[in-house]
Amino acid sequence: MRKVTTGGGWPAVWYTLRKAREVGGLRKLWRAMRSKNACKTCALGMGGQAGGMINEQGHFPEVCKKSLQAMAADMQGAIRPDFWSTYAIPQLQAFSPRELESCGRLTQPVIYRRGDDHYRPIGWDEALARIADKLRQTKPDESFWYFSGRSSNEAAFLLQLFARLYGTNNINNCSYYCHQASGVGLASAVGTGTATLELDDLDGADLVFVIGGNPASNHPRLMRTLMHVRRRGGEVIVINPVVETGLVNFSVPSDPRSLLFGSKIASLYVQPHIGGDLALLAGVAKRIDELRASDETYLNDCCEGWPEYAAWLRTLVWDNITRLSGVPREQIETIAERYAKAKHAVFSWTMGITHHAHGVQNVQAIANLALLRGMVGRPHCGLLPIRGHSNVQGIGSVGVSPKLKQAIFERMESYFQVTLPTQSGLDTLACLEAADAGRLRAGVCLGGNLFGASPDAAFAAGALAKLDLLVYLNTTLNTGHAHGLAAETIILPVLARDEEPQPTTQESMFNFVRLSDGGPARHEGPRAEVAMIAELAKRVLDGQTPINWRSMQDTSRIRQAIAATVSGFEKIGEIDRTRREFAIAGRVLHQPQFPTASGRAKLHAHELPELLGGDGQLRLMTVRSEGQFNTVVYEEEDLYRGQDRRDVILLHPSDVRRFGLRENQRVTVRSEAGALQGILVRPFEAIKPGNALMYYPEANVLVPRHADALSKTPAFKAVPVTLEASPLDTVSPADRKPAAPRVDRKPLSSC
Ligand SMILES: Nc1nc2c(c(=O)[nH]1)N[C@H]1C(S)=C(S)[C@@H](COP(=O)(O)OP(=O)(O)OC[C@H]3O[C@@H](n4cnc5c(=O)[nH]c(N)nc54)[C@H](O)[C@@H]3O)O[C@H]1N2
Ligand SMILES: Nc1nc2c(c(=O)[nH]1)N[C@H]1C(S)=C(S)[C@@H](COP(=O)(O)OP(=O)(O)OC[C@H]3O[C@@H](n4cnc5c(=O)[nH]c(N)nc54)[C@H](O)[C@@H]3O)O[C@H]1N2
Ligand SMILES: [Mo]
Numbered sequence: 001m002r003k004v005t006t007g008g009g010w011p012a013v014w015y016t017l018r019k020a021r022e023v024g025g026l027r028k029l030w031r032a033m034r035s036k037n038a039c040k041t042c043a044l045g046m047g048g049q050a051g052g053m054i055n056e057q058g059h060f061p062e063v064c065k066k067s068l069q070a071m072a073a074d075m076q077g078a079i080r081p082d083f084w085s086t087y088a089i090p091q092l093q094a095f096s097p098r099e100l101e102s103c104g105r106l107t108q109p110v111i112y113r114r115g116d117d118h119y120r121p122i123g124w125d126e127a128l129a130r131i132a133d134k135l136r137q138t139k140p141d142e143s144f145w146y147f148s149g150r151s152s153n154e155a156a157f158l159l160q161l162f163a164r165l166y167g168t169n170n171i172n173n174c175s176y177y178c179h180q181a182s183g184v185g186l187a188s189a190v191g192t193g194t195a196t197l198e199l200d201d202l203d204g205a206d207l208v209f210v211i212g213g214n215p216a217s218n219h220p221r222l223m224r225t226l227m228h229v230r231r232r233g234g235e236v237i238v239i240n241p242v243v244e245t246g247l248v249n250f251s252v253p254s255d256p257r258s259l260l261f262g263s264k265i266a267s268l269y270v271q272p273h274i275g276g277d278l279a280l281l282a283g284v285a286k287r288i289d290e291l292r293a294s295d296e297t298y299l300n301d302c303c304e305g306w307p308e309y310a311a312w313l314r315t316l317v318w319d320n321i322t323r324l325s326g327v328p329r330e331q332i333e334t335i336a337e338r339y340a341k342a343k344h345a346v347f348s349w350t351m352g353i354t355h356h357a358h359g360v361q362n363v364q365a366i367a368n369l370a371l372l373r374g375m376v377g378r379p380h381c382g383l384l385p386i387r388g389h390s391n392v393q394g395i396g397s398v399g400v401s402p403k404l405k406q407a408i409f410e411r412m413e414s415y416f417q418v419t420l421p422t423q424s425g426l427d428t429l430a431c432l433e434a435a436d437a438g439r440l441r442a443g444v445c446l447g448g449n450l451f452g453a454s455p456d457a458a459f460a461a462g463a464l465a466k467l468d469l470l471v472y473l474n475t476t477l478n479t480g481h482a483h484g485l486a487a488e489t490i491i492l493p494v495l496a497r498d499e500e501p502q503p504t505t506q507e508s509m510f511n512f513v514r515l516s517d518g519g520p521a522r523h524e525g526p527r528a529e530v531a532m533i534a535e536l537a538k539r540v541l542d543g544q545t546p547i548n549w550r551s552m553q554d555t556s557r558i559r560q561a562i563a564a565t566v567s568g569f570e571k572i573g574e575i576d577r578t579r580r581e582f583a584i585a586g587r588v589l590h591q592p593q594f595p596t597a598s599g600r601a602k603l604h605a606h607e608l609p610e611l612l613g614g615d616g617q618l619r620l621m622t623v624r625s626e627g628q629f630n631t632v633v634y635e636e637e638d639l640y641r642g643q644d645r646r647d648v649i650l651l652h653p654s655d656v657r658r659f660g661l662r663e664n665q666r667v668t669v670r671s672e673a674g675a676l677q678g679i680l681v682r683p684f685e686a687i688k689p690g691n692a693l694m695y696y697p698e699a700n701v702l703v704p705r706h707a708d709a710l711s712k713t714p715a716f717k718a719v720p721v722t723l724e725a726s727p728l729d730t731v732s733p734a735d736r737k738p739a740a741p742r743v744d745r746k747p748l749s750s751c
Helices: 007-023 026-034 065-076 089-094 097-101 122-138 152-168 180-189 223-232 256-261 278-291 296-302 306-315 318-325 329-343 359-372 394-396 406-416 428-436 457-465 477-484 530-540 550-552 555-565 569-576 651-657
Strands: 110-113 143-147 171-173 207-211 237-241 249-251 268-272 345-349 380-387 442-446 469-474 488-493 506-507 512-516 619-623 650-651 668-672 675-683 690-694 721-727
Touching: 007 122, 089 477, 097 394, 122 442, 122 469, 122 488, 122 530, 143 152, 143 428, 152 394, 152 406, 152 442, 152 506, 152 530, 152 555, 171 359, 171 394, 171 428, 171 506, 180 359, 180 380, 207 223, 223 237, 237 329, 278 306, 278 318, 278 329, 278 359, 296 359, 318 329, 329 721, 345 359, 345 477, 359 380, 359 651, 406 555, 469 477, 512 569, 530 550, 550 555, 555 569, 650 651, 651 675
Parallel strands: 143 171, 143 442, 207 237, 207 345, 237 268, 345 380, 442 469, 469 488, 619 690, 650 675
Antiparallel strands: 110 488, 506 512, 619 721, 650 690, 668 675, 668 721
């Protein structure tokens, strides 16, 4: 398959038309996309009167393939009632992630009990009664509560409240697999865990760093902003071991000039080794110091640790920096020179930075570099973790975390007149480890795919299998429902955001709270998340707390509680009346006064880590393709990297030769955690030699459970692997298409 040379553009437009046909016409899709609901995909915060197509500055329309995919997925027909008796568990396990997603919408509660061959539909009353009974028989600290980032602030607040009053702090969200290192790193450096700037600030930036991310594919709407930085004569410096097509050239569909002629994005593209960022960022900082381009007044007045940090920079040896980063000294000097000239620099990053055993240190190193030139605490510059799920930030803000902030804890106790548990709670990976050790009995998952998202897939399946009860609240089927099976597993079907009967709210990565109106249900059967959570809480805790759980089915009642207990969210209490979306108070830093104990920012010196992998090994990153959203795969091909299927490993041609391999030869990829057989070797010029790329979630078989000690985020992007020729050898061209469904498929859903 040929690799495209530009991201976005006409393929994105044709794709819109194709998706529209699949869901019953352009008008239907357009109407769905225009409903006033925050966009379901990334956390850029699209919303407003024309729904997922207007950003916080009112730019419209922004076509994004991802939001269309997510919308079309929710507009699918219902899974047919005979699906459950037709497909036994081993057949569900044989479905690919894409096949599971395209089975259709979940509309009935279903139950699987160990020893059965199939899931079986059950009534709502029976499902909720069984869950409530089991929870009442379980010691609270033998349960865990996992949240994905798609649900509303209201559902998240209510479920964490229920779990705490039930008696546990084992409450966590997908952030522990995502941006936790950003939260921890930012808090240690500047005192806040979120972006220090707002969307408007980007309009004045003359240099944007894009580090360890592929926004052309994962945050397409950011591309318009990057295009404008270049049009203004500014710079975009990309740091990534892979030259991602869309970061070189992108056609912004809503901009006629860009759509026709394409837009240059990166003005400088730097390729470190996987895990080489810490050395690279330290090298840039060292050069800034050598050039005397640091802002001494700011560093002395507004920061702590400058003398120690400066002394450390001066001890660093260039040979070490270039060896550990994989970037030549001249290129590091070029980055520093361009940064030295910038007046307003923004530093953005994503998973290439956080998915490492030194993820927090990576984030601190980015903050160091920004602080060095006084780029935090002024308009038009700052630190910008580019978030993943559309409401992952909001879910964290309203209390989904093992430890509540002290202020929220106290206000929740006094507002609800309750006593909250104080024992320490477990992060996401720790929950799986506790389950594996037999210390947990029950789990509740609000959305997401805990099995598919976790490292070491064999371990994750084994850990979940040790539970007595696992409850999933989901919209569609995913690999977790097939492989993450407890002795009793119950799936409860939920309404998507734009089908909710009441308004809900979400928070963007720019700390902006959006209002979603909801809309008519597309299917009979799924229930609103809040209604279901309130009902379950009533069944488990009725009479034991002063809370009237039935009244908590009302989302405006929950918003009153959030307004009273979560600082910065006061305005959410009036949003039903005012309909005014708002920026959360106290987050954006336009003055160099930091919410740390001393009021100053802090610089951190680090030990530079050795590159992973010895002789005969490659460093493997596990990433997203252009056609997937996390564990949900919409298309097998990856247009931007020129791949027609997902069971591939991408290597630099020099590594293909070095290991004596051939294109399309099948290999076994082996790591400390496991092995994947029959993987096709694909030469890929765009990757830095010594490094390799595979697609998540399939590659989670290979990812060990090594996590960053400070943030508990697994090192999904740094897995040493070896390759062995596979007995299956080379694939014939006819076999190059994605594997045909391995089960006899009847029509799965009815529209
Ligand atoms: N289409 C689509 N959009 C999405 C998602 C999706 O799955 N599909 N997921 C959403 C979510 S939850 C998230 S968190 C974001 C994820 O957004 P990204 O972080 O952009 O996604 P990844 O595919 O994990 O890609 C990470 C990038 O990091 C680079 N990289 C890998 N290792 C390193 C390294 O050591 N150093 C550096 N500098 N770079 C490295 C890879 O080459 C790749 O370009 O996207 C969100 N948006
Ligand atoms: N190897 C490797 N592993 C990774 C990563 C990686 O880059 N490499 N990335 C990590 C990252 S960044 C993340 S964020 C995690 C993702 O982890 P999760 O958030 O746990 O997983 P998703 O695949 O986003 O969850 C998809 C499911 O969400 C459900 N869903 C969709 N909309 C709704 C809704 O409105 N309500 C409810 N209740 N359910 C809904 C659907 O049923 C769908 O199947 O994976 C992590 N795992
Ligand atoms: Mo994420």
